[in-house]
Amino acid sequence: MNRPDPNDERIPHLMSRIRSSLTALAVVTAGAGLAVLPTQAQAATVVVSNSTDLSNAIKNATAGTVIQVRGGTYYPTATLQSTKNGTSSSPITLTAYGSETVKIDGGSLPDGDWIFKLTADHWNVANITFQNSPDSAVVCQSCTGTNWNNIKTINGGDSGFTLTGDGTVNNTVRNLDSYGHYDPANHGENADGLAIKFGSGTGNLVTGARLYNNSDDGLDFWSFSSPVTIEHTWSMGNGKNRWGDSAFAGDGNGYKLGGDGEVVAHVINNSAAWDNAGNGFTENSNKGAISINRTTAYKNAKWGYYFATGAARLGKNLAVSNGGGQVSKGSSVVSSGNNWDSGVGTPAFRSTDASSTYNARQSNGALPATTFLTTGSTTIGATMN
Numbered sequence: 001m002n003r004p005d006p007n008d009e010r011i012p013h014l015m016s017r018i019r020s021s022l023t024a025l026a027v028v029t030a031g032a033g034l035a036v037l038p039t040q041a042q043a044a045t046v047v048v049s050n051s052t053d054l055s056n057a058i059k060n061a062t063a064g065t066v067i068q069v070r071g072g073t074y075y076p077t078a079t080l081q082s083t084k085n086g087t088s089s090s091p092i093t094l095t096a097y098g099s100e101t102v103k104i105d106g107g108s109l110p111d112g113d114w115i116f117k118l119t120a121d122h123w124n125v126a127n128i129t130f131q132n133s134p135d136s137a138v139v140c141q142s143c144t145g146t147n148w149n150n151i152k153t154i155n156g157g158d159s160g161f162t163l164t165g166d167g168t169v170n171n172t173v174r175n176l177d178s179y180g181h182y183d184p185a186n187h188g189e190n191a192d193g194l195a196i197k198f199g200s201g202t203g204n205l206v207t208g209a210r211l212y213n214n215s216d217d218g219l220d221f222w223s224f225s226s227p228v229t230i231e232h233t234w235s236m237g238n239g240k241n242r243w244g245d246s247a248f249a250g251d252g253n254g255y256k257l258g259g260d261g262e263v264v265a266h267v268i269n270n271s272a273a274w275d276n277a278g279n280g281f282t283e284n285s286n287k288g289a290i291s292i293n294r295t296t297a298y299k300n301a302k303w304g305y306y307f308a309t310g311a312a313r314l315g316k317n318l319a320v321s322n323g324g325g326q327v328s329k330g331s332s333v334v335s336s337g338n339n340w341d342s343g344v345g346t347p348a349f350r351s352t353d354a355s356s357t358y359n360a361r362q363s364n365g366a367l368p369a370t371t372f373l374t375t376g377s378t379t380i381g382a383t384m385n
């Protein structure tokens with residue numbers, strides 16, 4: 001290394017320039033008061049187009065990293081995973097490149113592996129399909145502040161999308177499609193579309209989900225001890241034996257809202273359950289003040305609403321043609337404005353043809369437009385959007 005020669009006549013000039021710079025910096029700092037100097041490295045954008053680069057990008061991401069995945073189908077050979085946190089102001093982003101179609105396929109994973117696992121905070125994940133997982137497709141464990149937009153989990157060997165663990169806080173799942181999951185080893189008794197199970201933490205929101213044709217439940221909150229909010233969600237066709245399993249054991253609840261002794265006041269607004277093999281909405285032994293408003297249960301094989309032991313608040317819900325009956329409610333349930341309450345009518349459905357509910361989503365990711373189970377009522381039932 002070249003050290004400056006103290007006798008070099010250039011040195012005084014150099015020192016002068018440095019002093020000038022320091023003086024200028026001090027002025028800026030003093031003048032700006034609380035100004036924060038740009039000490040953080042520029043956020044890195046990483047564009048990946050093969051599985052190895054994808055895996056490394058996820059593993060190496062740090063706060064501010066943006067991973068853009070080029071269109072195509074990727075076959076990772078090990079679970080894609082990270083324990084690195086973003087921050088609320090500098091999240092880590094994993095998304096499809098532009099409007100390209102990205103599928104991450106579990107077909108090359110070892111038996112029992114998941115496709116994608118985060119044990120991390122402040123990630124934004126968007127516009128990616130996770131399909132054919134040997135086990136669960138996407139698992140977020142003890143995550144805080146993650147945002148999931150327009151994710152699809154399809155045809156996996158256990159639950160499609162899972163939030164689990166203590167410290168599951170302030171996560172938002174928007175416009176999830178999760179369908180076709182089936183766990184053959186247990187004859188379908190575990191694979192749910194959306195599992196928020198075995199954990200705790202507040203501020204978790206699911207909106208705009210379609211959860212359908214899974215072997216077990218559409219949505220399951222087993223052993224989750226903090227309230228979760230669900231809105232604008234459809235759960236249908238779950239718990240049917242679509243796999244020719246002679247010992248099939250799927251339950252098929254549209255919304256399974258508890259279990260394992262937890263007493264917790266989940267909130268379900270403006271959502272629907274139809275054609276499930278079990279109940280449309282069930283407390284599943286949760287004795288908490290579960291709040292269910294403006295939802296619709298139609299043609300589920302068991303009860304539309306099963307709240308026989310708890311203290312649910314059922315308001316302005318619509319139950320029609322459910323096999324076991326429209327509602328089973330215990331003496332602690334508060335029931336008002338539902339079509340089973342006295343003096344409340346049952347508006348006619350504009351359509352009972354569900355085919356449009358499986359259409360592609362709208363360009364902004366919202367549920368497809370449908371008249372299925374709509375009534376035009378401003379006072380009762382789901383608005384189906």
Ligand SMILES: [Ca+2]
Pocket residue numbers: 188189190216217249250251
């Ligand atoms: Ca089950």
Ligand SMILES: [Ca+2]
Pocket residue numbers: 189190191192216217220251256
């Ligand atoms: Ca389940």
